[in-house]
Structure formats: C-alpha cells, structure tokens
Amino acid sequence: MKAIQAEELCYTYEDGTVALDHITFAAEQGKVTGILGANGAGKSTLFLSLNGVLTPQSGRVLLGGAPVDYHKKGLLELRRRVGIVFQDPDDQLFSADVYRDVSFGGVNLGLPAEEVRRRVEKALERTGVSHLRDKPTHALSYGQKKRVAIAGVLVMEPEVLILDEPTAGLDPQGVSDIMKLLTRLRNELGMTVLIATHDMDIVPLYCDYAYLLGGGKVLLEGTPEALFADPAALRANHLRLPRIAHLMEVLRDVDGLDADRSAATIGAARREILRMLKEENQ
Amino acid sequence: MGTDRYAYQSRLRRVSPMPKLLLTAVVLAICLCCDSVAVGLFTLILMGVLITALGGLSPRVYLHFLKVPLIFLVIGCLTIVAGAYPAGTEMAAAIPVGDSLWGFTPDGLWLGGRIFCKALGAVGCMYFLSLNTPVTDLTMALEKLHVPKLLVELMELIYRFIFVLGSTAANIHTAQDSRLGYQGFRRSVSSLGMLSSMVFLRAWRKAERIYTALESRGYTGSLTTLTDAYRPGWGLLPLTALLGAGQVAIWFAEGRLLP
Numbered sequence: 001m002k003a004i005q006a007e008e009l010c011y012t013y014e015d016g017t018v019a020l021d022h023i024t025f026a027a028e029q030g031k032v033t034g035i036l037g038a039n040g041a042g043k044s045t046l047f048l049s050l051n052g053v054l055t056p057q058s059g060r061v062l063l064g065g066a067p068v069d070y071h072k073k074g075l076l077e078l079r080r081r082v083g084i085v086f087q088d089p090d091d092q093l094f095s096a097d098v099y100r101d102v103s104f105g106g107v108n109l110g111l112p113a114e115e116v117r118r119r120v121e122k123a124l125e126r127t128g129v130s131h132l133r134d135k136p137t138h139a140l141s142y143g144q145k146k147r148v149a150i151a152g153v154l155v156m157e158p159e160v161l162i163l164d165e166p167t168a169g170l171d172p173q174g175v176s177d178i179m180k181l182l183t184r185l186r187n188e189l190g191m192t193v194l195i196a197t198h199d200m201d202i203v204p205l206y207c208d209y210a211y212l213l214g215g216g217k218v219l220l221e222g223t224p225e226a227l228f229a230d231p232a233a234l235r236a237n238h239l240r241l242p243r244i245a246h247l248m249e250v251l252r253d254v255d256g257l258d259a260d261r262s263a264a265t266i267g268a269a270r271r272e273i274l275r276m277l278k279e280e281n282q
Numbered sequence: 283m284g285t286d287r288y289a290y291q292s293r294l295r296r297v298s299p300m301p302k303l304l305l306t307a308v309v310l311a312i313c314l315c316c317d318s319v320a321v322g323l324f325t326l327i328l329m330g331v332l333i334t335a336l337g338g339l340s341p342r343v344y345l346h347f348l349k350v351p352l353i354f355l356v357i358g359c360l361t362i363v364a365g366a367y368p369a370g371t372e373m374a375a376a377i378p379v380g381d382s383l384w385g386f387t388p389d390g391l392w393l394g395g396r397i398f399c400k401a402l403g404a405v406g407c408m409y410f411l412s413l414n415t416p417v418t419d420l421t422m423a424l425e426k427l428h429v430p431k432l433l434v435e436l437m438e439l440i441y442r443f444i445f446v447l448g449s450t451a452a453n454i455h456t457a458q459d460s461r462l463g464y465q466g467f468r469r470s471v472s473s474l475g476m477l478s479s480m481v482f483l484r485a486w487r488k489a490e491r492i493y494t495a496l497e498s499r500g501y502t503g504s505l506t507t508l509t510d511a512y513r514p515g516w517g518l519l520p521l522t523a524l525l526g527a528g529q530v531a532i533w534f535a536e537g538r539l540l541p
Contacts, residue, residue, distance in 0.1 A: 051498045076500055084498045091491040092499075096442045097418035100507035107507055108500035116508050133510055136290055136416065138445035152499065 001065075003029040003192035004050060004082065004160050008059035011045050011216075019045035021216035022059070027160065027209075030190040032182060034203050034224070037213035038238035043196035046213070047162050050194075052078040064159070080109055083158035087165040089145035096136045098129070098148055105156040116155070123151040127181060143174040150181070160192045161185065167199045175199070179206045201242045204228070204264035212237060225262035244269045285347070285412040293338040294414040297515035299423035305522040306411040312529045313403040320536040321529050322399030328525060329406030337414045344409070351405045355398055363394035417441050422509055435505045446488070451481050 004027050011020040019042045027033040037043050048054040050061055052068065052075045061068045068078050083105075086092045095101040102123055106116035124130045127147040132140060140148065146166070153161065166182070167175040179202055185191040197203065203210060204224045212220040212227060214237045220227055227234070228245045241249060245264035252259040258279070263272040289295065294302065313325040333339050366382045367373065376385025386394075411420075418438065425434045454477050458464065463473035496505075 048494065048498070053494055053497050076502075079498060079500045084495075086491070086495050086498075088491070090446050091488065092495040094439060094442055094492060094496060094505065095418060095507060096438070096445075097416070097507075097509070099510040100418060100422075103508040104505070105499040108502065113508060117511075120508070134290060134295065136286065136418075137442065139287075139290075156499070 001029040002026040002062070003064065004194075005062040005065075006046070006050065006056075006059065007062065009046070009049060009056045009061070010058045011049060011054060011056055018216050020049065020056070023213075023216065023218055024059075025211055025218055025221070027192050027194055029192055030186060031208040032186055032193040032195065032206055034207035034210035035194060035196045035213060036198065036200075036203065036210055036227070036234075036237075036239060037196070038198065041213040041237070042216040043213060044164055045216075047084055047164060047194070047196065050160075050162060051082045051084050053084075076108075080156050081158055082160045082162065083153035083156055085146075085150050085153050085161070085163045085166065087168055089142070089149040092149045092152065093137050093145060096138060098135060098137060098140070099124075099133050101137065102148065102152045102155055105152055109156060119155045119157065120151075123154040126154060126185075127151040128177075143170050143177075146170065146174075146178065147181075150178075154185075158191070160194065162194045162196075164196050165198075166195055167197060167202060175202065182206065198239055200234075200240055201244075204242055204245070204268075212239075224264060228262050228264050231261075248272065285409070286417060288339055288343065288413050289416045291338075292414040294336055294515075295416065296510075296513050297414075297518070298512035299415050299419040300426070301515040301518035301522070302411060302415050303420075303423050305518050305525070306407050308522050309410075309525050309529065310404055310407040312526055313407065314400060316529065316533040317396055317400055318533055318536050319395050319399040320532050322396075322401070322403035324529060324532045325403030326399075326406040328528070329403075329410045333410055333413055337410075339413055344413075347409060347413070348402075348405070352402075355401050355405075358401075359394045359398045362397060363390045365390065419509070431504065438505065443485075443488070447481055447485055450484055451477060454480055 006023055006025050009020050009023040010018075012018050021042075023042070023046060025046075035043050035046065045054065049056050052061075052070065055070055063078065063081060068074060093101050095104070099120060102120050103116055106119050111119070121130075124133060127150050129144060129147045129151060132144055132148065137145065137148070150163075161182075163182070166178050170178060182193050182195070183206060186193055195207070207224050210222065210224050210227050211218055212233060219237065220230060220233055228241055231241050231245075231249060234240060240246065242264045244266060245261060248259045248261050248263050248269060251257045252261060257276060259276065260268075260272050263269045309325060309329070313321055316322075330341070330344055333344055334341050363386050364384070365387075366379070366384050367376070367387060369378070369381055369383055371383060371387060373383055374386045374388045374391055376383040378384075418441070421434050421438050421441075424437075425431065458473045458477065462469075464470045493501075
C-alpha cells in the first residue's frame with residue numbers, strides 16, 4: 001500500500017526558481033524510501049509540500065490514498081500524520097528544556113496532559129535520550145540534539161516520518177545509531193520513513209526503494225541496486241556509487257572480472273567475491 | 283549564563299518554581315522594607331545556607347558568585363557616602379579642600395551601610411532563585427502568574443537562541459581570528475563589524491527556518507508545552523514563614539539595641 005504519494009507536483013519560488021517540476025512519486029507503507037539528489041535538487045521543497053508547509057501550485061499530495069485537504073483542520077491532520085525532522089536540530093529545538101520541546105507537538109494535537117506525558121516518555125525512550133531530560137538543550141551534543149528533534153516528531157505518532165539529511169554532521173557511530181533507530185521504527189511500528197540524503201553508503205544498507213531527483217524532476221527510481229546499475233546518471237547529478245559498488249565497477253570494467261555492479265554492501269560484495277573465486281578455481 | 287548551569291544541577295531543580303518564587307519574593311520584600319543592616323546581613327547568610335544546604339551548591343561557588351555584585355556595590359555605595367560638605371560639619375573622616383570638607387559624615391556612613399547590607403540581602407535572594415531554578419521553569423511560572431503570553435514566549439525564544447547565536451558568533455570569531463582578522467585595532471574593528479552583520483543576517487534566516495519547523499509540528503500561534511513533573515515543594519512554605527518571622531524578629535531586636 002502507498003502511504004504517501006505525490007502526483008505531478010509543481011512548485012516555483014517567488015524568485016522564479018523552479019523547485020518541483022511535475023514530480024510523481026510514492027512511498028510504500030512500512031518501508032524506508034530514499035530521496036537522492038544534489039544540493040538544490042528540490043528535496044527540501046518536496047518534503048515541505050508533503051507536510052503542508054508549502055502548498056503545491058499544481059498537482060496533488062495523497063495521504064493513504066486520499067487527497068490532502070489544505071484547510072485548517074486538514075492541515076493539522078496532515079501534520080499529525082506526516083512528521084518532518086529538519087537537517088539542523090537547532091532550527092527545530094525552540095525550547096531550552098528538552099522535555100518541553102518534545103511535548104510541543106503532542107500539546108498541539110490537543111491531547112490530554114497524561115496522554116502527552118505518556119507519549120513523551122515513550123519517544124524519549126525510543127530515541128534513547130531519557131537520561132538527557134534534565135539537561136538544557138544548549139548543553140547537548142549535535143547527535144543528542146538530533147535525537148531529541150526526532151523524539152519531538154515521534155510524539156505526534158506520525159504514520160510517515162520524513163528526515164532531511166539525517167546523517168549529516170554525525171560521526172560514524174552516530175550515523176549507525178540513527179539509521180538503526182529508523183530501521184527499528186520501520187520494523188516495530190510499521191512506520192513509513194522517507195530520507196533525503198547524499199550519503200550514498202547508507203542507501204544500500206537501509207533503503208528499500210530510492211528516487212533520484214535532479215532539477216526538480218524524478219530522474220530515476222527503483223531499488224537501490226537498480227539505481228546503482230546506472231552510475232552515469234548518479235554522477236551527472238553530483239552523486240556517486242557507494243564505495244563498495246564502485247569497487248565492483250572497477251573490478252568489472254578495469255580488471256575484466258565478472259563482478260555484479262549492484263553488490264553495494266559489504267555482505268553482497270563478499271558473496272560476489274567468494275563466488276568469483278570459486279568459479280576461478282573450478 | 284553562569285548561574286543557569288548550576289540551576290540544572292541543583293537539588294531543588296525538580297521542585298515546582300512557584301514555592302521558590304514565593305520564598306524569594308517574601309524574603310526579598312521584607313529585606314527591602316526593613317532597610318536595616320542586621321536584616322540585610324541575616325538575609326544574605328540565610329540565603330547562603332539555603333543555597334548550599336538545600337540546593338547542594340558548594341560554598342566556594344556561592345562566594346565566587348557574590349564577588350561580582352560586591353564590587354559594584356562597594357563602588358556604588360562609596361559614591362553615595364562620600365561627598366563635599368561645608369566647613370564645620372561633623373565629619374567621621376575628611377580632608378579639607380579649599381573652604382569645604384571632602385569625606386564621610388557619620389550619618390552618611392550609616393546610610394551607606396544600610397543600603398549596602400540591604401542590597402546584599404537582595405542579591406542573596408535573587409541568587410537563591412537563579413541558582414535553583416532554570417530559566418525555562420521561571421518562564422513557566424510567569425505564565426501561570428498571568429504574565430502576557432506573548433512576553434513569556436518571547437523570553438523563552440530569546441533565551442534559547444542566545445546560545446545558538448552565541449555559538450554562531452563564536453564560530454565566526456574563530457574563523458576570522460584564524461585568518462589574522464584581529465591583528466591591530468583597525469582590523470579588529472572592521473572584523474567585529476562584519477561579525478555583527480553576519481550574525482544579524484543569520485538570525486534572520488534562522489528565524490524563517492524555525493518558523494517552518496514549528497509550523498510542521500502543528501504550531502498555530504502559541505508555544506504551549508508541558509513540563510516534566512515537578513515535586514510540589516510544600517516544605518518551602520513553612521520555611522518561607524519561618525524566614526520572614528526571623529527577619530522581622532531581627533529587625534525588632536536591632537531597633538531595641540540601637541538607639
């Protein structure tokens with residue numbers, strides 16, 4: 001089932017920049033969908049349109065199959081069901097108190113206080129920041145702020161979670177922690193996760209499906225493996241293959257080995273290399 | 283924000299801000315109204331005891347915090363006490379300059395002492411509040427006291443973004459300094475000018491992005507949030523009464539002992 005869809009979405013900024021040019025895309029329920037694209041490809045504009053912060057000039061957004069209603073009530077409903085985590089947590093955390101910041105979305109839903117408290121506890125626990133509740137926001141590290149920002153969105157218990165560059169600025173351990181958290185949200189809650197990224201190495205590991213955006217258009221779509229089969233398109237858009245897939249490409253094109261270019265993870269590459277070794281020995 | 287860092291570590295951190303605010307207000311009001319040396323000093327010492335014993339702050343840190351206002355107070359009181367008087371006035375200490383006397387009269391000294399001690403007591407009260415109550419709790423309390431919501435929300439946002447913009451400014455400063463932007467007076471002035479205009483521009487852009495982020499979390503014009511559960515802090519109420527009574531008792535005793 002499609003959790004969220006966009007049909008022929010167009011958006012042009014006041015200064016004439018065409019950010020979205022007839023974008024049609026869909027994110028499968030309970031999957032992680034990657035949106036790949038260089039800076040200025042239209043990722044952020046797309047996300048803001050999906051959450052109703054921007055109203056598309058033409059085309060429409062469908063949530064759970066039904067078109068979005070842009071009136072006050074419909075917008076609140078849309079923002080409850082589709083949560084965005086912004087790239088810079090300092091843009092999102094407005095309170096100096098961690099607990100109060102996380103509670104904000106819950107209070108806006110008009111839930112009773114006990115329910116908000118229950119959700120805040122759950123969100124803090126899920127993101128692993130319960131121990132930070134007594135600290136002021138400005139005393140947190142970047143990675144901790146990022147987690148608190150995610151907790152602040154989870155409190156609204158959205159069906160679709162959108163993250164803009166979730167791994168930017170994090171150390172390798174932080175990247176792995178955040179991505180595991182997102183995988184858990186998908187597996188345990190069946191949440192639909194959308195991530196914009198140009199960190200290509202995480203794409204084969206964590207994304208179930210991916211779109212390549214460029215100049216406000218969808219250029220390619222498919223499983224990560226399918227996208228990596230067209231490295232020229234990625235490179236034309238200032239992206240690259242994941243390192244492992246690149247190695248496979250070199251083994252194939254330069255060394256003339258029979259390597260599968262879509263092997264983009266360590267596990268897949270290992271299988272591929274073992275297979276080639278076995279074939280050589282026979 | 284020196285005091286705020288300690289407020290988050292205070293043992294009274296989780297106590298509701300209301301009784302803390304009440305204690306501060308009552309003790310402060312009595313200290314100011316009594317206008318006496320003994321009550322001022324008594325208040326200062328009591329607040330020190332409360333901050334260290336209840337809040338768990340080390341006495342060394344408290345004394346350190348007292349140093350800054352102390353310097354201001356000494357200078358401020360000296361300017362009140364010292365003055366030029368016509369020759370023949372009864373002086374405590376003076377030097378003749380021309381046909382007038384420059385120095386201190388006994389009355390002036392007494393007045394200066396009263397102001398000094400009263401102000402010290404007041405400083406103690408304010409430290410009790412600020413070393414035990416994070417700013418976010420304080421704004422929450424103000425909201426409950428029906429201070430206009432707009433004002434409270436502004437305070438909260440300003441408080442949060444002091445740190446964000448502060449670190450932006452510090453980063454720009456480091457970047458300029460690493461390229462020799464602060465060598466010599468002229469260059470320092472021009473670098474500082476660039477820094478301020480950059481911080482202003484970034485603040486502007488940041489405000490836009492924050493608004494977007496708030497909107498995406500269902501912001502509809504009010505920054506209402508919930509706080510983590512407070513301890514009610516009923517124990518502070520009898521303590522407040524006791525402290526007030528102690529202050530008044532000291533005031534009467536002083537009135538009896540002094541003519």
